[in-house]
Amino acid sequence: MDFKPKTYKNNERSWTNFLGLCKGCGLCIEKCPRACLGFSKEDVGYYGTPAVKCDIDHCTSCRICEVTCPDCAILVSRRERPKSSSKEK
Numbered sequence: 001m002d003f004k005p006k007t008y009k010n011n012e013r014s015w016t017n018f019l020g021l022c023k024g025c026g027l028c029i030e031k032c033p034r035a036c037l038g039f040s041k042e043d044v045g046y047y048g049t050p051a052v053k054c055d056i057d058h059c060t061s062c063r064i065c066e067v068t069c070p071d072c073a074i075l076v077s078r079r080e081r082p083k084s085s086s087k088e089k
């Protein structure tokens, strides 16, 4: 089976689940303080158990899920905002 990482992103952050590493233990879901993680109905992890999906617009990039996952199956990234051009007079 081909396990491609699944990424959820918006303008501020991205959240990736490495499906080939996720064993579907649910620990990240339990620990997320924003309750924005849940089991996916579309993707499966290494053991054929449901992978994890992220409601990215409620994520704060706190990385608790990333450091909690025992299998290093999550990567949280803040996305660089384009620098606003300052108008000097």
Ligand code: SF4
Pocket: 017, 021, 022, 023, 024, 025, 026, 027, 028, 029, 045, 052, 068, 069, 070, 071, 072, 073, 074
């Ligand atoms: S803690 Fe890691 S292995 Fe467990 S469900 Fe979450 S991403 Fe998958």
Ligand code: SF4
Pocket: 015, 031, 032, 033, 034, 035, 036, 037, 054, 058, 059, 060, 061, 062, 063, 064, 065, 066, 076
């Ligand atoms: S980074 Fe924080 S808010 Fe976002 S999914 Fe992980 S635990 Fe939840």
